[in-house]
Amino acid sequence: MNPMKKDLEQRRSSIVKTLQSNMRLTRDSDTGDRRAEMTKDPYGAATAAHDDELAAITMERLARDLGLIDRALADIDAGRYGTCVECEEPIAPKRLKALPFASRCVECQTLTERVARAA
Numbered sequence: 001m002n003p004m005k006k007d008l009e010q011r012r013s014s015i016v017k018t019l020q021s022n023m024r025l026t027r028d029s030d031t032g033d034r035r036a037e038m039t040k041d042p043y044g045a046a047t048a049a050h051d052d053e054l055a056a057i058t059m060e061r062l063a064r065d066l067g068l069i070d071r072a073l074a075d076i077d078a079g080r081y082g083t084c085v086e087c088e089e090p091i092a093p094k095r096l097k098a099l100p101f102a103s104r105c106v107e108c109q110t111l112t113e114r115v116a117r118a119a
Helices: 003-030 033-038 042-078 093-098 106-118
Strands: none
Touching: 003 042
């Protein structure tokens, strides 16, 4: 098996487990009496809101990464993994090692980020 595919599948499995665990913890803590007690205190309510916001941000990022990994795995299966979606040139192996679900070469990613910042 392709070592990059194996690495992506391991990352995918880890993210799925983390998402499932976070969902279970969120569901369990939402029904707890401790949470209801915390919200009676203004500082407790602020802490609970902050914790909820951090959990939501974490879940969003994990879900986004999961989608990127799924796309990279599909690219491996289709034989187009490691090819820039913009210029269709090969993505540097060092970039893929650092960011295995990269879909653009460094030059195209830099250009994309500049355009996004300018908008």
